Amino acid sequence: MNRTVPLLLAALGAAGCGGDAGDDAPPVPPVSAAEADADRLGREVLRLLDQLAEYRGAHRGRLPATLRQLGVDSLTPEIARAFRRSGDSVVATVSFRRLDGHELEGCSGGLELLEAAVLADGRYPLTCRTTAGAIREIVAGSE
Numbered sequence: 001m002n003r004t005v006p007l008l009l010a011a012l013g014a015a016g017c018g019g020d021a022g023d024d025a026p027p028v029p030p031v032s033a034a035e036a037d038a039d040r041l042g043r044e045v046l047r048l049l050d051q052l053a054e055y056r057g058a059h060r061g062r063l064p065a066t067l068r069q070l071g072v073d074s075l076t077p078e079i080a081r082a083f084r085r086s087g088d089s090v091v092a093t094v095s096f097r098r099l100d101g102h103e104l105e106g107c108s109g110g111l112e113l114l115e116a117a118v119l120a121d122g123r124y125p126l127t128c129r130t131t132a133g134a135i136r137e138i139v140a141g142s143e
Contacts, residue, residue, distance in 0.1 A: 126140050
């Protein structure tokens, strides 16, 4: 037993110290605050759009009148959710309730984002409003 512990530690140390292992890993690009905000808001927009599409499929093409009818809270401690209907289309909007530390105020998108996220390996375009009030198109999602 006295001999196995040092041998085990040596084996574990050698396995963890492989010089070539880190060279193969691709470098991780830095994420800007706007991209991080867009990813957070985009996940919520996609979740809301998914629930809206599911509701529409289960209710013969009709969309809910309110988020409450959809079974979704409009407010959380961090975000506010909303949607608007325009004929057969729907646009979901998610905004931060507190803007401290955020570059984006909120983002929105329509049901076409669900298809775009599937076809583009998880990437999808969002229309976002910056805290300065400018409107920007930002591509969000995982690469």
